[in-house]
Amino acid sequence: MSSSTAEHAESHAHGHGLGEAVTHSAAKFGMWLFLGTEILLFGGLFAAYALFRAKFPDLFYESHKKLDITLGTINTIVLIFSSFTMALAVSASQKRNRKWLIILLSVTFICGAAFGVNKYFEYSAKFHHGIFPDTNIFYALYFMMTGLHMIHVFIGMGIIFALIIMAKQRRFEKGRYTPVEVGGLYWHLVDLIWIYLFPLLYLIG
Amino acid sequence: MSAHNHTEEHHTGIRVYAAVCLALFVLTGVTVYVAKFDFGDMNIVVAMLVASIKASIVALYFMHLKFEDRLTWIYALYPLFLLFLLIGFTIMETFTRVPVIK
Numbered sequence: 425m426s427s428s429t430a431e432h433a434e435s436h437a438h439g440h441g442l443g444e445a446v447t448h449s450a451a452k453f454g455m456w457l458f459l460g461t462e463i464l465l466f467g468g469l470f471a472a473y474a475l476f477r478a479k480f481p482d483l484f485y486e487s488h489k490k491l492d493i494t495l496g497t498i499n500t501i502v503l504i505f506s507s508f509t510m511a512l513a514v515s516a517s518q519k520r521n522r523k524w525l526i527i528l529l530s531v532t533f534i535c536g537a538a539f540g541v542n543k544y545f546e547y548s549a550k551f552h553h554g555i556f557p558d559t560n561i562f563y564a565l566y567f568m569m570t571g572l573h574m575i576h577v578f579i580g581m582g583i584i585f586a587l588i589i590m591a592k593q594r595r596f597e598k599g600r601y602t603p604v605e606v607g608g609l610y611w612h613l614v615d616l617i618w619i620y621l622f623p624l625l626y627l628i629g
Numbered sequence: 630m631s632a633h634n635h636t637e638e639h640h641t642g643i644r645v646y647a648a649v650c651l652a653l654f655v656l657t658g659v660t661v662y663v664a665k666f667d668f669g670d671m672n673i674v675v676a677m678l679v680a681s682i683k684a685s686i687v688a689l690y691f692m693h694l695k696f697e698d699r700l701t702w703i704y705a706l707y708p709l710f711l712l713f714l715l716i717g718f719t720i721m722e723t724f725t726r727v728p729v730i731k
Binding site for chain 2: 452453456457459460461463464467468470471474475478479493497500501504505507508510511512515605608609612613615616619620622623624627628
């Protein structure tokens with residue numbers, strides 16, 4: 425998607441900038457539309473969560489105690505920080521600062537990887553203790569929700585990786601930073617969903 | 630007229646982003662801390678309230694929703710309305726069923 429956006433912007437680069445303006449806002453708007461469908465994708469799982477938690481509050485409370493709050497908190501901090509560096513990356517691309525754009529995108533990518541490594545240790549510990557998705561409905565939802573989220577982190581990392589390559593190829597020169605901003609929106613959504621997953625799964629009072 | 634002229638670009642400063650990031654860290658600390666206390670049914674309300682404040686900050690500043698036009702706002706908020714219907718009606722339907730007598 426991002427490459428076609430860049431090509432589109434390029435085809436309008438001769439003289440008049442209106443095409444570029446339209447493409448830029450259309451790409452952003454399209455991403456917001458897509459994010460809406462993402463929210464509803466997770467929405468099904470949130471609805472299931474609400475339903476089963478209301479039905480089995482004690483089971484949820486007892487099961488959640490086995491999750492590692494420290495690891496969960498570290499991952500929350502890592503993801504928020506990565507959103508921060510992503511926002512700065514968009515800002516750097518607007519200011520046409522290629523060096524900082526690449527640095528900030530790389531930091532964001534590393535944060536995503538750190539999140540994944542953390543999650544790998546968490547899942548391993550659960551399996552080690554004989555906790556699997558079929559253990560009970562809480563863990564079924566835990567693995568489904570965090571697993572689907574993890575897939576999104578990986579996709580986001582793929583997008584950021586592509587952006588780093590494009591930046592190295594000087595594709596965002598002359599202020600054509602649309603792919604960076606749109607990719608950033610996706611990354612922030614991944615953060616946004618985790619902001620809800622963390623208290624719902626780790627912090628059942 | 631260009632999409633990237635300076636009237637449409639919103640150069641949110643690094644200070645604002647840093648403040649937003651710090652606020653999100655603090656709010657994360659608040660949720661973790663508050664979870665240690667038992668407010669009964671209010672636990673989930675407090676947790677979701679803090680999460681929603683965090684989510685709003687992310688959307689407004691990191692995602693630049695603050696600077697977007699009305700149409701983007703509508704399409705950003707509409708899924709939340711659908712989410713409300715989905716979760717609200719699922720809960721309502723489940724807890725208003727007449728028990729089956731066995």
